[in-house]
Amino acid sequence: xxxxxxxxxxxxxxxxxxxxxxxxxxxxxxxxxxxxxxxxxxxxxxxxxxxxxxxxxxxxxxxxxxxxxxxxxxxxxxxxxxxxxxxxxxxxxxxxxxxxxxxxxxxxxxxxxxxxxxxxxxxxxxxxxxxxxxxxxxxxxxxxxxxxxxxxxxxxxxxxxxxxxxxxxxxxxxxxxxxxxxxxxxxxxxxxxxxxxxxxxxxxxxxxxxxxxxxxxxxxxxxxxxxxxxxxxxxxxxxxxxxxxxxxxxxxxx
Amino acid sequence: xxxxxxxxxxxxxxxxxxxxxxxxxxxxxxxxxxxxxxxxxxxxxxxxxxxxxxxxxxxxxxxxxxxxxxxxxxxxxxxxxxxxxxxxxxxxxxxxxxxxxxxxxxxxxxxxxxxxxxxxxxxxxxxxxxxxxxxxxxxxxxxxxxxxxxxxxxxxxxxxxxxxxxxxxxxxxxxxxxxxxxxxxxxxxxxxxxxxxxxxxxxxxxxxxxxxxxxxxxxxxxxxxxxxxxxxxxxxxxxxxxxxxxxxxxxxxxxxxxxxxxxxxxxxxxxxxxxxxxxxxxxxxxxxxxxxxxxxxxxxxxxxxxxxxxxxxxxxxxxxxxxxxxxxxxxxxxxxxxxxxxx
Numbered sequence: 001x002x003x004x005x006x007x008x009x010x011x012x013x014x015x016x017x018x019x020x021x022x023x024x025x026x027x028x029x030x031x032x033x034x035x036x037x038x039x040x041x042x043x044x045x046x047x048x049x050x051x052x053x054x055x056x057x058x059x060x061x062x063x064x065x066x067x068x069x070x071x072x073x074x075x076x077x078x079x080x081x082x083x084x085x086x087x088x089x090x091x092x093x094x095x096x097x098x099x100x101x102x103x104x105x106x107x108x109x110x111x112x113x114x115x116x117x118x119x120x121x122x123x124x125x126x127x128x129x130x131x132x133x134x135x136x137x138x139x140x141x142x143x144x145x146x147x148x149x150x151x152x153x154x155x156x157x158x159x160x161x162x163x164x165x166x167x168x169x170x171x172x173x174x175x176x177x178x179x180x181x182x183x184x185x186x187x188x189x190x191x192x193x194x195x196x197x198x199x200x201x202x203x204x205x206x207x208x209x210x211x212x213x214x215x216x217x218x219x220x221x222x223x224x225x226x227x228x229x230x231x232x233x234x235x236x237x238x239x240x241x242x243x244x245x246x247x248x249x250x251x252x253x254x
Numbered sequence: 255x256x257x258x259x260x261x262x263x264x265x266x267x268x269x270x271x272x273x274x275x276x277x278x279x280x281x282x283x284x285x286x287x288x289x290x291x292x293x294x295x296x297x298x299x300x301x302x303x304x305x306x307x308x309x310x311x312x313x314x315x316x317x318x319x320x321x322x323x324x325x326x327x328x329x330x331x332x333x334x335x336x337x338x339x340x341x342x343x344x345x346x347x348x349x350x351x352x353x354x355x356x357x358x359x360x361x362x363x364x365x366x367x368x369x370x371x372x373x374x375x376x377x378x379x380x381x382x383x384x385x386x387x388x389x390x391x392x393x394x395x396x397x398x399x400x401x402x403x404x405x406x407x408x409x410x411x412x413x414x415x416x417x418x419x420x421x422x423x424x425x426x427x428x429x430x431x432x433x434x435x436x437x438x439x440x441x442x443x444x445x446x447x448x449x450x451x452x453x454x455x456x457x458x459x460x461x462x463x464x465x466x467x468x469x470x471x472x473x474x475x476x477x478x479x480x481x482x483x484x485x486x487x488x489x490x491x492x493x494x495x496x497x498x499x500x501x502x503x504x505x506x507x508x509x510x511x512x513x514x515x516x517x518x519x520x521x522x523x524x525x526x527x528x529x530x531x532x533x534x535x536x537x538x539x540x541x542x543x544x545x546x547x548x549x550x551x552x553x554x555x556x557x558x559x560x561x562x563x564x565x566x567x568x569x570x571x572x573x574x575x576x577x578x579x580x581x582x583x584x585x586x587x588x589x590x591x592x593x594x595x596x597x
Contacts (some may be wrong), residue, residue, distance in 0.1 A: 087485045
């Protein structure tokens with residue numbers, strides 16, 4: 001279930017967007033990816049999920065180079081959740097989650113009890129079983145994101161890569177989604193903007209700047225006042241939260 | 255939640271019902287014409303033609319049914335089915351409700367090819383007209399494929415490439431017609447472009463059966479991959495679909511089917527745009543059901559349109575493209591009205 005990236009380089013035209021990134025995530029770990037806008041988070045996530053081919057370097061799942069895996073096999077090992085993927089479909093919630101079974105089904109195979117169990121389980125875990133028959137268009141933003149995560153869960157992957165899954169959600173749903181992701185017995189990589197949420201829910205954090213890894217380590221090691229000043233250009237005070245024991249960041253207005 | 259088993263049984267029933275409907279439409283289409291032939295005679299003519307019976311019926315009527323009308327209405331059914339399938343596929347791949355079989359420039363290319371034959375007199379005869387149209391259609395599709403990097407550059411890029419190719423080939427058509435053509439030729443071209451089932455015979459049916467059958471089979475095999483495109487290319491890739499390859503195969507298949515139909519019966523509009531929407535409204539967006547449903551609705555619609563084209567004005571055949579729009583628009587308006595977002 002490990003994810004290891006070695007010396008990833010990727011860019012468009014002559015602009016390098018990800019330059020020489022190496023990182024490794026241990027089985028069961030949740031890694032937070034933070035960095036300012038344009039630091040290359042989304043591109044890096046797509047390289048890690050195998051959706052783009054790096055110009056050099058490689059990504060390995062359990063030591064196996066993912067460039068050598070067929071797409072279907074890859075999708076059974078790793079799910080990718082975009083930030084608010086849109087569609088004007090009138091599919092039902094259940095049909096959307098069924099899409100998650102695509103990598104497990106052949107062209108004409110019948111719907112199996114294993115498929116059914118995976119879909120029900122996924123819907124239950126995001127607490128959307130009661131909405132299974134509801135049309136996609138009628139869902140709220142938070143519900144849609146939960147359905148996307150259910151679709152990813154229905155793939156029955158051992159790894160999950162999420163690109164700002166909490167964007168546009170209210171604070172209740174942000175916490176709910178991250179708690180859900182963290183509770184999964186999977187290896188997760190999640191890009192986040194909210195640094196306090198990253199501190200609260202991630203085992204380790206990688207800070208990206210200009211396409212390279214600037215720092216990596218536990219939230220306590222990484223989220224320092226100096227780093228926040230240097231990378232995010234904000235003045236802040238960091239303390240240990242008396243409630244959850246993780247770093248708690250207070251941003252200063254001046 | 256309905257178990258998939260009982261829903262499957264309902265679907266089989268629906269399929270059987272709609273195929274019978276298609277049978278009835280074809281029978282009526284075969285019975286109607288310059289002179290009326292009773293349905294009983296139609297039935298015996300068909301069984302005689304298939305070699306099942308040897309009933310003695312007037313030879314002329316039998317020949318008209320078997321050699322002229324039946325092949326005509328079966329070609330109409332296949333053309334309707336083929337165009338509707340292509341529309342459904344392209345709407346899914348391009349994620350655009352306005353996509354239709356001619357969005358990749360195929361009809362514009364076909365008309366240029368046909369005009370080259372009609373006006374410039376390249377080759378001669380009906381066969382070379384079809385061949386010219388087919389070559390033109392593929393030239394236009396080739397240009398679109400080239401401009402959109404083998405259709406890998408995303409939906410909007412592909413649509414724009416299609417628009418560019420259509421404009422270019424339409425301009426070429428107009429240029430050739432205005433500089434080289436006379437009034438009669440221009441009229442021929444115009445009539446051909448609007449579509450006609452006149453003159454189709456059994457060999458046309460056999461060719462179309464192979465092409466549309468092949469297209470249907472490929473599309474059904476890839477139906478689940480098409481579903482995975484609901485949330486875009488990247489989501490499809492994340493679900494394990496080889497996006498580039500699937501897209502190229504399906505664009506190729508739709509171009510082949512569309513080009514074959516256009517070269518045979520002209521550029522019949524509207525069917526490929528509207529029928530998939532109607533089918534989606536009836537049966538939902540999942541492609542394993544949507545594709546067969548589009549095929550059947552398209553087939554019935556085209557056969558009915560062919561009947562209308564022959565009965566609206568006595569002793570005269572209205573171009574089929576005119577009828578599909580005249581019949582289809584009010585019908586589509588009802589669907590649009592009923593499916594309007596609830597405010």
